[in-house]
Amino acid sequence: MFQESLHQFQPFSLTHVIILGLLVAVCGKVIAFGLKRRGTQPLIRLEKGFASMYLLLWIIFHGWWLLPPNFDPAYSLPIHLCDIVALLMPLAILWRNQRLLALLYFWGIGFSAQGLLTPDLQLGALSLLFWLFWLHHATIVGAAVYIVVVHRFRPTPRDFRWAVSMGLFYVACIFPINACFGFNYGYLGDQSPGQPSVIDWLGPWPWRVGVIVGPLPVKLTADLTLKEFVVVDAGEIGKSITNGLFLDRL
Secondary structure (H helix, E strand, O other), rough: OOHHHEEEOOOOOOOHHHHHHHHHHHHHHHHHHHOOOOOHHHHHHHHHHHHHHHHHHHHHHHHHHHHHOOOOOOOOOOHHHHHHHHHHHHHHHHHOOOOHHHHHHHHHHHHHOOHHHHHOOOOOOOOHHHHHHHHHHHHHHHHHHHHHHHHOOOHHHHHHHHEEEEEEEEHHHHHHHHHHHOOOHHHHOOOOOOOOOOHHOOOOOOHHHHHHHHHHHHHHHHHHHOOOOOEEEEEEHHHHHHOOOHHOOO
């Protein structure tokens, strides 16, 4: 099994569980670090430095795929939802803009987390793209959790409406592109992911697009606006982490 995981990823395998566990541990350590230094100038400089570096890496990575020898219009355009959130994430950290933070929160937790739980990944651990995939999605989700716990970001009903309207705008732009050219950006096209995912349960295309943009995700993002559902008191999280309930043992 270990040898196979080096060449091809299998979802819900031991490798998958280990990777998720490591990512949770790293995210916890970063959050604990941020909580201890919240509001300090060194932390602000560190966050802006990280955001600037990540933004540069985003440009380099997607720019490389846009070069003529590497370009494939079906895969190279950075218009997957996670690609867009990955661009918004460093901008939200740099500018602390409420609307960007809202998109990072709703899209990062509500949608990009699916990339960690049901990854559309075939490459194994020997491939650099394997590790970039995990870094890409974990950074998005981790940053969304970070702004909630460390910076006490709290979404409002207005943020919810903004995230839903921008999500519908995204679908209105991407769906026709997929339909015309046979692409599958945002998983809104007439193709299924290469690995098992929640999309397999949403019915045939194009009707499943109505489920993707219909009441199910709207209900999920509405729930994410409720403090009791996902946003627990940051002070309690801080006490748990800084008291070393489990992170200091890692």
